[in-house]
Amino acid sequence: MDTINKEKSVVLLNGDALPNGEIKSPFLIGVAGGTASGKSTVCKKIMEQLGQAEMDHTQRQVVSISQDSFYRELTPTEKIKAQKGKFNFDHPDAFNEELMYETLQRILKGQIAKIPSYDYRTNSLDFDNELVIYPADVVLFEGILVFYFPKIRDLFHMKLFVDTDSDTRLARRVPRDINERGRDLDAVLTQYMTFVKPAFEEFCSPTKKFADVIIPRGADNTVAIDLIVHHIGEILAATNIAQHNTARTTASSMKRDH
Numbered sequence: 001m002d003t004i005n006k007e008k009s010v011v012l013l014n015g016d017a018l019p020n021g022e023i024k025s026p027f028l029i030g031v032a033g034g035t036a037s038g039k040s041t042v043c044k045k046i047m048e049q050l051g052q053a054e055m056d057h058t059q060r061q062v063v064s065i066s067q068d069s070f071y072r073e074l075t076p077t078e079k080i081k082a083q084k085g086k087f088n089f090d091h092p093d094a095f096n097e098e099l100m101y102e103t104l105q106r107i108l109k110g111q112i113a114k115i116p117s118y119d120y121r122t123n124s125l126d127f128d129n130e131l132v133i134y135p136a137d138v139v140l141f142e143g144i145l146v147f148y149f150p151k152i153r154d155l156f157h158m159k160l161f162v163d164t165d166s167d168t169r170l171a172r173r174v175p176r177d178i179n180e181r182g183r184d185l186d187a188v189l190t191q192y193m194t195f196v197k198p199a200f201e202e203f204c205s206p207t208k209k210f211a212d213v214i215i216p217r218g219a220d221n222t223v224a225i226d227l228i229v230h231h232i233g234e235i236l237a238a239t240n241i242a243q244h245n246t247a248r249t250t251a252s253s254m255k256r257d258h
């Protein structure tokens with residue numbers, strides 16, 4: 001069986017459990033909110049404040065994943081529509097719900113998960129740039145519709161909703177899509193008015209009621225982010241104590257058996 005030595009734990013690739021039979025199951029946090037509300041920026045700030053951002057990704061205790069990695073593959077006809085801003089990427093049907101669920105289940109079982117990155121310029125998954133998600137103590141899963149699917153929503157231990165005013169979101173989305181996602185102004189505005197805004201109102205905004213914590217103003221809300229970081233810090237401290245105790249018990253029973 002393949003094993004990977006991490007500083008704090010041994011991860012079994014083909015099994016679910018640590019040598020002592022324990023499963024390393026992370027605390028799963030869902031981060032929803034409208035497009036350009038600041039979901040990724042909030043996750044980045046949380047990671048930075050917990051000293052995780054600069055760490056090698058194999059050693060991180062906290063990892064962040066985007067729902068965009070679970071867009072479904074488009075048919076050739078849908079691809080042509082997408083290039084013209086005429087495909088609805090904000091509808092739940094645009095996502096591969098099953099794969100999202102299976103991947104989160106895998107992560108919750110403490111197994112390594114491989115997920116593609118998403119290429120917004122080609123509107124497709126990029127399997128050449130796969131992200132390897134190593135078992136962690138806390139996993140942040142962010143996206144516009146992470147609370148939409150009941151089966152997925154039920155997996156979260158904590159649910160955050162980033163609530164940023166829609167004018168601010170549009171003002172941020174336009175330059176981002178032009179500069180980082182290779183779009184032109186006309187296509188961005190057409191897609192926004194045709195799909196993004198109506199889908200936000202129909203599918204994303206109603207999921208705010210499922211949130212445990214609503215973060216008004218997104219990443220500008222340093223007080224809310226500090227409180228969340230403090231809470232995650234307590235979870236990590238408790239996990240470290242539990243892992244330390246398990247390691248001591250395992251070591252002493254191995255010594256005794258020897």
Ligand SMILES: Nc1ncnc2c1ncn2[C@@H]1O[C@H](COP(=O)(O)OP(=O)(O)O)[C@@H](O)[C@H]1O
Nearest residue numbers: 034035036037038039040041042172176219220
């Ligand atoms: N508080 C903020 N102030 C200014 N710009 C911001 C802020 N939060 C996010 N942005 C910018 O807005 C854009 C969208 O933010 P991002 O975090 O990617 O949102 P989301 O993940 O919700 O789509 C990015 O270009 C980001 O740099």
Ligand SMILES: O=c1ccn([C@@H]2O[C@H](COP(=O)(O)O)[C@@H](O)[C@H]2O)c(=O)[nH]1
Nearest residue numbers: 034035036089090120123124143144196
């Ligand atoms: O090929 C694509 C895929 C997605 N989009 C848009 O992206 C946002 C979701 O990402 P955020 O980072 O939360 O903004 C969604 O509103 C889709 O419309 C896209 O334009 N093209």
